[in-house]
Amino acid sequence: MPYLQSFRGYPTVLNLFRNNNFDLGNGTQAVFGEISRLNHACVPNAQGNFNASLGSFTIHAVRPIEADEEITLSYLVEHGALSASRQSRLTDHYGFLCDCPACDMGSERGRKGEERRTRMQARLHEHAEGVAKRELPDLVAELEVMLEMVQMYEAEGIAGRELATMCLAVAELAAKVGRRDQVLEFSEKALRIDSDSVGTDSNLFHESLARVQAIGTSV
Ligand SMILES: [Zn+2]
Structure with a gap:
């Protein structure tokens, strides 16, 4: 069975993380001059x-930006990927190799990030193997791996909607296993990150808000 299909629950979660910056929804893509x-x-x-x-x-800052700092966006759909996979996607789809700090393997920052991402990939594989062996889903195990992903993203400095969506998934899983403190912590965090990433006037923010409200009534 292909790896992703054997990873019960994860394909859905993984799809949720996909964040195509230039996707207008319903598959429409657009190019904007500026x-x-x-x-x-x-x-x-x-x-x-x-x-x-x-x-x-709209463009929103996902962290404070210095006066002389270049404003950057990510063209990637998955931000936890290893450098080789990011480079291959960027080369195939956009025709360039990235030389951002996260891709600079000559720097400590680049190497540390790559180590974190490698550990996370190994952890996801280990989790997937556990899932394949079990008869029933282990929600606590899934919650733990999701929490580790959130920590990895935060350690890497990856913010934005993908992280907000992960936090929402953590809050929903925490509700299912009765961890009320984590429900509150991650619902709040998801909405804070989402409002920074898309703005409170966005339908995307309102969709996240509705998910948080649905958790609230289920706990
Ligand atoms: Zn890069």
Whole structure:
């Protein structure tokens, strides 16, 4: 059985993380004159999303940006990937090799990040093997691995909607296993990151809010 299909639950979670910056929803892609000039970084300081309520593509900072710092977006769909996989996707789809700090294996920052991502990949494989052996899903094990992913993203400095979506998934899993403190912590965190990433006037934020409200009524 292919690896992803054997990983019960994870394909859905993985799909949730996908964050195609230039996807307008329902598969429509667009190119914007100004926004399309923003360069890629694997750990970007801003994020672009289509705001359906405004009918506009918006850019939000996902962390404080220095006055002379370049504003960057990520063209990737998965931010936890290893450098080789990121480079191959960027080369295939955009025709360039990334030389951002996360890709600089000559620096401690680049090497440390790669080690963190490698450990996380190994952990996901280990979890997938456990899932394949079990008759029933182990929600606590899934929650633990999700928490580790959140920690890895935070250690890497990856913010934005992908992290918000992970936090929402953590809150939903925590509700299922009765961890009320984590439900509160991660619901709040998801909404905070999401409002920074897409803006509270975005339909995407309202979708996250509805998910948090649904958790609230199920705990
Ligand atoms: Zn890079």
